Amino acid sequence: MDGGDPAGPGGRAGTLRQIGELGLIARIRRRLSPPPPDVLVGVGDDAAAVAWPGGILLLTTDTLIEGVHFRRSTTPLRALGAKAMAVNLSDIAAMGGEPRVAVLALSLPPDAEVADVDELYAGLADMGARYGTALVGGDTCTDPDRLVLTVTVVGRVEGLPVRRSGARPGDVVLVTGTLGASAAGLALLERGWPRDPAVPEAVGEALVAAHRVPTPRVAEGQQARAAGATAMIDLSDGLATDLGHIAEESGVGATVRLAALPVAGATRQAARRLGEPEWAWAVRGGEDYELCLTAPAGQAAALAARITAETGTPVTAIGEIRPAGAGVTYLDEAGRPVPVAPGFEHFR
Amino acid sequence: MDGGDPAGPGGRAGTLRQIGELGLIARIRRRLSPPPPDVLVGVGDDAAAVAWPGGILLLTTDTLIEGVHFRRSTTPLRALGAKAMAVNLSDIAAMGGEPRVAVLALSLPPDAEVADVDELYAGLADMGARYGTALVGGDTCTDPDRLVLTVTVVGRVEGLPVRRSGARPGDVVLVTGTLGASAAGLALLERGWPRDPAVPEAVGEALVAAHRVPTPRVAEGQQARAAGATAMIDLSDGLATDLGHIAEESGVGATVRLAALPVAGATRQAARRLGEPEWAWAVRGGEDYELCLTAPAGQAAALAARITAETGTPVTAIGEIRPAGAGVTYLDEAGRPVPVAPGFEHFR
Numbered sequence: 188m189d190g191g192d193p194a195g196p197g198g199r200a201g202t203l204r205q206i207g208e209l210g211l212i213a214r215i216r217r218r219l220s221p222p223p224p225d226v227l228v229g230v231g232d233d234a235a236a237v238a239w240p241g242g243i244l245l246l247t248t249d250t251l252i253e254g255v256h257f258r259r260s261t262t263p264l265r266a267l268g269a270k271a272m273a274v275n276l277s278d279i280a281a282m283g284g285e286p287r288v289a290v291l292a293l294s295l296p297p298d299a300e301v302a303d304v305d306e307l308y309a310g311l312a313d314m315g316a317r318y319g320t321a322l323v324g325g326d327t328c329t330d331p332d333r334l335v336l337t338v339t340v341v342g343r344v345e346g347l348p349v350r351r352s353g354a355r356p357g358d359v360v361l362v363t364g365t366l367g368a369s370a371a372g373l374a375l376l377e378r379g380w381p382r383d384p385a386v387p388e389a390v391g392e393a394l395v396a397a398h399r400v401p402t403p404r405v406a407e408g409q410q411a412r413a414a415g416a417t418a419m420i421d422l423s424d425g426l427a428t429d430l431g432h433i434a435e436e437s438g439v440g441a442t443v444r445l446a447a448l449p450v451a452g453a454t455r456q457a458a459r460r461l462g463e464p465e466w467a468w469a470v471r472g473g474e475d476y477e478l479c480l481t482a483p484a485g486q487a488a489a490l491a492a493r494i495t496a497e498t499g500t501p502v503t504a505i506g507e508i509r510p511a512g513a514g515v516t517y518l519d520e521a522g523r524p525v526p527v528a529p530g531f532e533h534f535r
Numbered sequence: 536m537d538g539g540d541p542a543g544p545g546g547r548a549g550t551l552r553q554i555g556e557l558g559l560i561a562r563i564r565r566r567l568s569p570p571p572p573d574v575l576v577g578v579g580d581d582a583a584a585v586a587w588p589g590g591i592l593l594l595t596t597d598t599l600i601e602g603v604h605f606r607r608s609t610t611p612l613r614a615l616g617a618k619a620m621a622v623n624l625s626d627i628a629a630m631g632g633e634p635r636v637a638v639l640a641l642s643l644p645p646d647a648e649v650a651d652v653d654e655l656y657a658g659l660a661d662m663g664a665r666y667g668t669a670l671v672g673g674d675t676c677t678d679p680d681r682l683v684l685t686v687t688v689v690g691r692v693e694g695l696p697v698r699r700s701g702a703r704p705g706d707v708v709l710v711t712g713t714l715g716a717s718a719a720g721l722a723l724l725e726r727g728w729p730r731d732p733a734v735p736e737a738v739g740e741a742l743v744a745a746h747r748v749p750t751p752r753v754a755e756g757q758q759a760r761a762a763g764a765t766a767m768i769d770l771s772d773g774l775a776t777d778l779g780h781i782a783e784e785s786g787v788g789a790t791v792r793l794a795a796l797p798v799a800g801a802t803r804q805a806a807r808r809l810g811e812p813e814w815a816w817a818v819r820g821g822e823d824y825e826l827c828l829t830a831p832a833g834q835a836a837a838l839a840a841r842i843t844a845e846t847g848t849p850v851t852a853i854g855e856i857r858p859a860g861a862g863v864t865y866l867d868e869a870g871r872p873v874p875v876a877p878g879f880e881h882f883r
Contacts, residue, residue: 200649222669235671237636241588248687249674250640288585292598292685297882301548321570323583326597328881337640339596339687533677534645
């Protein structure tokens with residue numbers, strides 16, 4: 188069904204499992220009244236953008252649910268708090284914005300240990316403080332048997348935000364940092380790491396840390412915006428899904444050279460040990476929270492150099508934007524297309 | 536334990552059940568770093584207030600969890616969506632602010648019917664539109680067995696927001712509208728309404744509607760702010776709890792005359808039929824989402840008249856602010872104190 192909604196806005200459309208998360212989002216966008224003119228970016232981007240006195244306001248929210256997004260047994264609560272903040276900071280980063288304040292809606296069982304809750308808040312507050320974002324309020328309530336966190340971050344952007352929809356044929360596709368480490372860390376945890384080490388201790392620790400606490404690319408996103416990025420998204424669901432969003436929103440296709448993907452040595456080592464293709468986690472694994480962006484061919488090298496000079500973060504060209512109709516194609520070293528299934532989607 | 540946290544900020548404090556929701560909030564406030572100077576109101580009021588280019592920004596978030604805040608069997612989804620929006624609009628109203636945009640984090644099972652989800656969004660969007668608040672984005676994800684909604688609303692306020700902490704001895708305590716209808720509606724639903732009608736059909740319908748979809752007092756809150764209200768809160772957990780917050784934050788006590796409480800005829804009728812004291816739901820019942828505010832004695836009558844003239848909503852003086860130490864005392868018609876247990880608190 189390709190994320191579509193065969194029933195149309197008014198029809199009987201069955202269950203969420205049938206239309207999937209992408210079908211639901213498409214449906215919500217169609218059915219909501221056209222947003223008022225001060226809503227510059229509404230449903231369907233990393234964050235909403237709203238004209239506000241004094242500048243453009245950015246707004247994003249993300250939920251982490253025990254048993255869906257994380258397991259208590261493998262997730263220290265300080266790391267969980269940090270991640271809940273980081274994934275929202277990442278959404279602001281993907282618009283080229285500056286995160287400012289956050290609120291937390293937290294529900295958890297009455298028999299939760301106060302000391303554990305302290306850890307959760309400390310993780311949230313520390314991660315926020317690192318990016319100039321204060322935790323200013325929220326809501327706490329009982330959930331009979333689960334921990335659920337919803338963080339909302341409000342930010343600002345100088346000038347116009349970078350949307351998913353601005354990529355043009357001929358643009359270069361770039362990513363910050365390296366890809367696949369989070370999925371590698373998750374794969375190790377699911378195999379029973381550290382009980383089943385599979386890889387050397389330091390390698391495992393680095394990958395599990397990448398999975399537990401992502402680094403939001405806030406300064407990188409701001410530099411990308413200032414240097415003329417045409418489209419941007421954060422890699423939360425995996426490149427295959429997220430670059431697909433840029434392609435769909437921009438009405439373009441893309442090609443990606445698998446050999447160009449930046450994959451760290453630790454991730455390659457784990458892939459070899461676990462029998463995965465070296466590129467698989469980089470393409471289909473989610474939760475790297477790196478930025479994927481596009482820039483006109485003539486500006487891409489300077490843009491990459493500027494981001495790296497200002498932030499220390501490497502930026503790698505991985506492919507090109509193509510005219511519409513081609514979708515996103517992944518090419519091996521000989522230039523042959525490699526079939527890639529989409530990344531994670533809720534309700535499917 | 537009086538909402539306190541006997542272990543102190545660094546101590547071993549047991550479980551949330553032991554310290555309660557109020558103890559948890561007090562603990563979070565103490566343990567978070569002092570907020571930066573642009574955070575005018577942080578944790579512990581109806582909404583956060585942040586200095587922003589062009590004015591003061593307000594930010595609030597509230598979660599509704601199936602099985603905790605509502606039952607699917609007695610809650611139409613359009614009403615649930617409307618309520619999730621309304622309770623957040625009410626928090627902005629309680630600061631005297633203007634709500635502007637909202638995001639929804641929604642989690643629900645994959646076998647949810649798309650048509651039901653449509654109803655939920657329609658309820659949210661319609662309630663928002665009534666108060667000039669657009670739904671501009673959010674997050675959707677799988678929850679294996681429950682519906683959870685977290686709405687966050689961002690607003691603005693002209694001048695300074697009205698806090699919980701500004702009440703002074705001698706101020707008059709006022710409330711908008713009438714109290715207890717929501718608790719009456721809930722009591723009817725719990726008895727099996729409409730199967731067990733208990734009260735005439737029209738009476739039951741009005742009370743159940745008041746419970747299902749509260750009316751946020753947005754214009755009333757703005758008028759109260761403009762007319763010089765010294766403190767304000769929305770009545771989400773019941774007067775006994777919420778006026779207690781004003782007293783605690785302001786460092787004052789209060790007296791309330793039970794006979795002065797505005798209770799609608801339908802609520803009184805249900806109370807008589809269900810054997811409740813006429814004032815009980817008005818004092819201890821939650822979710823009326825009326826505003827409770829204070830004003831200097833010399834200005835209270837004019838303030839009440841102004842709100843009613845501008846909005847049509849009645850405003851009733853129900854008591855007085857007293858010096859600290861006395862707590863909040865509820866008086867019968869003979870002026871004798873009546874013991875009142877606190878309202879709802881999570882984790883207890």
